[in-house]
Amino acid sequence: MAQSPLSQTSSPIKRSFGKAVSRFVSVAAAAALLSTSVIAPATAQRGKLPLVRDAETEDLLRDYAKPIFAAAGVPSAQVDIILVNDKGFNAFVPDARRMFINLGVILDAETPGEVIGVIAHETGHIAGNHLARLRQAASQAQIIAVIGAILGAGAIAAGASSGSVDVSRGGAGLATAGAGFGKRSLLSYQRSEEASADRAALTYLEKTGQSAKGMLKTFSRFADQALFSSRYADPYALSHPLPRERYNALEEVAKKSRYFDKSDPPSLQLRHDLVRAKLLAYTSHPSTVERAYPRSDKSLPAQYARAVVASQTKSGDRAAKAVDDLIRQMPNNPYFYELKGQSLLESGKPRAAIDPFRKAVALRPNEGQFLVWLGFAMVASNDASLLPEAERILKAGLQIDANSQIGFSQLAIALARQGKTPEADLATAQGLMARGDFQGAKRYASRAQKNLKSGTRPWLQADDILSYKPPKLSR
CATH class of the missing domain: 3.30.2010.10 (Metalloproteases ("zincins"), catalytic domain)
Known part of the structure; x- marks a missing residue:
């Protein structure tokens, strides 16, 4: 099952790799982050x-x-x-x-x-x-x-x-x-x-x-x-x-400040209200959302909350229609396209999810999470012709957003399906490091390193994982 945009944190491994592993695992140790799924x-x-x-x-x-x-x-x-x-x-x-x-x-x-x-x-x-x-x-x-x-x-x-x-x-x-x-x-x-x-x-x-x-x-x-x-x-x-x-x-x-009675800009207030509506919809029972945003409330935040509920409780097509109503009112909001893509992905229509994710990326090309979702949709489409592009997009997403376990897992799948088994093992190891599963990461890193050319960047990345020692927490 696909995981949603409000998703668990993870930590990346980037170059310069020695420093990156240290930062990466410190967050993992602090948070003991979960794997993607569910x-x-x-x-x-x-x-x-x-x-x-x-x-x-x-x-x-x-x-x-x-x-x-x-x-x-x-x-x-x-x-x-x-x-x-x-x-x-x-x-x-x-x-x-x-x-x-x-x-x-x-x-x-x-x-x-x-x-x-x-x-x-x-x-x-x-x-x-x-x-x-x-x-x-x-x-x-x-x-x-x-x-x-x-x-x-x-x-x-x-x-x-x-x-x-x-x-x-x-x-x-x-x-x-x-x-x-x-x-x-x-x-x-x-x-x-x-x-x-x-x-x-x-x-x-x-x-x-x-x-x-x-x-x-x-x-x-x-x-x-x-x-x-x-x-x-x-x-x-x-x-x-x-x-x-x-x-x-x-x-x-x-109260002595000359700005004390200054109001927040309306555009910022709208963004705030949209995020509040979204978070409430994702963290509450639908009946709670309905009480907070009854059908009589025609505001954009209320419609957003109801669209999120639809994406969780209705078919992908019906949820996508609810999001389309939002998009007509705010066609340059990338998060509406993200929601539409997720609705389709969750309902088992990954190929249909590609276009809304592409639109989200076009509107915010430097948002790593959007790139990861686009790559995910491509991999889930089970179309071998999309795998090279999915690999590039997932790597770009992980380069921008160092906090996506799902990015590592989907990259591993894309690489494995192209016959790049050592690289897939390395991506799996990186995802396990993000999760805080250091032993599992070392197993995959060891397997990857045996089949990677010595001294190359992937080989060094695997070596950094193998040499990492988690901190001993004091009692």
Whole structure:
């Protein structure tokens, strides 16, 4: 069964390969990422993060973050924004290279400014080097282990009510790993660092000409929660303790900004609303989506949510028709074509899915996830004449987007069908590395290396996998 655009994360192996393997496996060790396939609710598995992929959501968050990073003097390429499949409102930075954001942040935020405020605050921690003590106190392996504990504490605080997310069913469903549980104490930053991140966030918003009203709206909720039992508190409130006094000081400064009453651009608000509708549709029961977006709601986000539900519950043709209605209204939206392609792919019509995926790629040629889906559709079409092109497209997608396990698996199939068995074994090994299955990766890498020419790039890639030693996590 095809997996959806909201799909599980993985990590690539790119050249320069020694460094790439190190980065690649550090993410795999941190997240213990699953293989592509299947449609299942998120479940708790110790030591794992439920990471997900979606091009549209990731693009939106990158656009939110780009000006903030620039104002903070943080290179955009330095920080990966990683989606966590959890409906609780939470975000955290375990180091200077990764910012984890729960889907719940977007689902709960009515305006872009609310999400931008969270990103600005977390960027304050990165720019302020607030995690230095953690890095000094623990080895890199321990830091990786802490990531799972951070999310786990949030899940405990949410009482599982933010809970299991129905994922990866068709179209753009989510493929997941489970969330690990850890000690709540790992969530806490120093109060002085939290206040510093608050001030930094206000500075970044001022520099970029954006209102802090959304940030205040989010933080006000958490300040109010401090009056009640932490049993009912949002995970973000626990990880970012916000006494009412601190909120009041933040509000006083924010309201002095000349941008305080500035609204988000309508085009950005529409993108935000579309992503919220999509995420709700993929993570909720159809009846929940119907209540949120009744048939009387003719807005584009409401139609999008209903089209996503159709892609999961109806035939490919009917779902494609629902998406066609969206495309007529916004013909240059690449994510609508992605959804159409996925609807057809999931309904067993991979050849028909090729054209919408080609259109998505034409609109966003540098979106690696689109290239992977196009290659997937070609491979699934079982047409030998398409395999050379599928191979090129999948390699291009993996070169751009280093986080696609499904890309490695489909590349392995395309190579094997062309009789390129050693290269197929290498692609399988790379996919297993992304999954965190180091032993399996080494088996395939060994088999590949025996049949590859010594000293070539593929041979060196296999050798890097064979020589990799996973970090030993401290107890």
